[in-house]
Amino acid sequence: MDCEDILCRTSLEQRISRRKFLCNTALIAAGGLAAASCAAYPTSGATSTVPMTYWNLFGGGDGARMIQMQNDFVRSHPNIDLKAVTLAWGEPYYTKLAMSSAGGRPPDIGISHITRMPAFAQLGFLEPFDLDQLAKVGITPDKFLPEVWQRGQYKGKLYALPLDTHPFVTYYNIDLCKKAGLLGPDGNLKPIQGTTGLIDALKQVKQATGNWGLTFIGAWRLFNALYGQLDGKILSPDAKEIVLDNSKAEQALSIMADLTLKSKVAFPTTDYGSTVALFGSGKAGFYWNGEWEVTTFQALPNFHFSMVPFPNIFGGTQTHGDSHSFILPRQAYPDPARRDAT
Numbered sequence: 001m002d003c004e005d006i007l008c009r010t011s012l013e014q015r016i017s018r019r020k021f022l023c024n025t026a027l028i029a030a031g032g033l034a035a036a037s038c039a040a041y042p043t044s045g046a047t048s049t050v051p052m053t054y055w056n057l058f059g060g061g062d063g064a065r066m067i068q069m070q071n072d073f074v075r076s077h078p079n080i081d082l083k084a085v086t087l088a089w090g091e092p093y094y095t096k097l098a099m100s101s102a103g104g105r106p107p108d109i110g111i112s113h114i115t116r117m118p119a120f121a122q123l124g125f126l127e128p129f130d131l132d133q134l135a136k137v138g139i140t141p142d143k144f145l146p147e148v149w150q151r152g153q154y155k156g157k158l159y160a161l162p163l164d165t166h167p168f169v170t171y172y173n174i175d176l177c178k179k180a181g182l183l184g185p186d187g188n189l190k191p192i193q194g195t196t197g198l199i200d201a202l203k204q205v206k207q208a209t210g211n212w213g214l215t216f217i218g219a220w221r222l223f224n225a226l227y228g229q230l231d232g233k234i235l236s237p238d239a240k241e242i243v244l245d246n247s248k249a250e251q252a253l254s255i256m257a258d259l260t261l262k263s264k265v266a267f268p269t270t271d272y273g274s275t276v277a278l279f280g281s282g283k284a285g286f287y288w289n290g291e292w293e294v295t296t297f298q299a300l301p302n303f304h305f306s307m308v309p310f311p312n313i314f315g316g317t318q319t320h321g322d323s324h325s326f327i328l329p330r331q332a333y334p335d336p337a338r339r340d341a342t
Contacts, residue, residue: 051083052082052083053083053085053107053108053109054082054084054085054107054109054110055085055086055087055093055097055106055107055109055110055111056087056110056111057086057087057088057090057093057111058089058111059086059089060276060293060295060296061296061297062292062295062324063086064295064296064299065292066086070082085107094112094116097110097112098123098125100329101125101126101329101330103332104332104333105332106125106329106330107329108328108329108331109326109327109329110326110327110328111324111325111326111327112160112324112325112327113323113324114151114152114160114162114322114323114324114325115322117152117159117160117327118154120159120327121154121159124330125329126159126328126329126330127328128154128158128159129157129158129161131158134161144162145162145165148162148165148323149162152323152325159328160323160325160326160327161325161326161327162323162324162325163323163325163326164323165322165323166290166291166292166323166324167290167309167319167320168221168222168224168289168310168320168321169290169291169307169308169309169310170287170288170307170308170309170310171279171286171287171289171293171294171297172285172286172287172305172307173279173282173284173285173286173304173305174187174304174305175304176205176208176209176211176282176284176285177205177285177286179208179209180201180205180207180209181208182201182204182205182285189306189308192311193312194312194313195255195258195313195314197311198311198313199258199259199265201213201286202214202259202263202265202266202285203263205286206265211283211284211285212267212278212283212284212285213265213266213285213286214259214265214266214267214284214285214286215266215275215278215279215286215288216266216267216270216287216288216289217270217272217275217288217290218272219256221290221320222288223249223252225288225318225319225320226255226256226314227252228316229312229313229315229316229317229319230245230248230251230252230314230316231318232245232252275287275289276289276293279297279305282303288310291307294307
């Protein structure tokens with residue numbers, strides 16, 4: 001789970017253009033939307049290509065998936081030198097990315113949460129994507145959800161090319177939920193709705209199995225999901241003012257406190273590694289985390305789980321979410337050959 005320092009560094013005998021890497025990797029992530037158009041892109045001779053570096057912050061299940069994608073990409077392009085570097089998630093990654101951009105020595109290609117992009121673009125750390133060039137390799141707006149594509153733009157230009165969307169979801173242990181009587185005739189989880197319905201379901205798991213009803217990561221993610229279902233806003237539309245609705249915030253915090261302190265149906269710590277281990281070892285009926293951990297649980301032998309959207313607790317279907325996206329850090333001294341390859 002720990003992605004400290006370098007997780008993956010891959011080399012072959014040739015080199016890669018930034019455009020080719022973006023095209024192929026983005027399309028692998030999208031399920032091969034336009035692989036044929038990427039394959040048709042002409043490769044340059046060894047004397048005219050340039051090296052490309054790629055930074056990301058993927059760990060855990062996401063990291064395993066990204067390594068698989070990189071390996072697939074490398075195997076299908078034996079003439080490419082892909083230098084992929086995975087750095088520590090969160091502030092360490094973004095601090096290094098900002099410092100390298102400010103110093104004029106960033107990677108050729110990077111990953112950013114789409115919510116982080118506007119700040120980097122405003123500071124002049126990023127270059128916009130050329131839509132015409134993207135279209136030539138089959139990357140067009142119609143291949144993406146309109147809302148996600150729109151969020152990749154800043155002042156009318158595309159600065160973030162979406163790689164995924166990753167909502168806060170509900171994992172559930174099939175065996176434990178079956179013992180608790182929470183599965184329907186089709187073997188799927190019965191709908192859980194409202195605060196009472198939620199607490200009752202978690203109590204049923206705890207009473208029937210002796211295990212925790214729920215474990216979850218990051219209290220701030222859970223707060224965002226609950227507060228969002230109440231249609232609560234944290235910032236004004238221009239992001240210059242805090243407009244937190246105290247009444248709605250208290251409602252969200254109240255159910256969070258109920259889960260751990262009053263009803264005591266939820267594991268009392270949100271430490272990331274501990275929650276993954278707890279659910280993965282069959283000690284919790286439900287797990288609230290991002291969909292990115294699905295790879296982790298798929299790899300566990302004889303572990304039966306499934307996944308559904310975050311429950312409707314306050315009368316809405318909203319949940320916390322974000323998107324990873326490709327970005328093009330601005331080079332202080334761009335190499336003409338790299339510019340041509342891009």
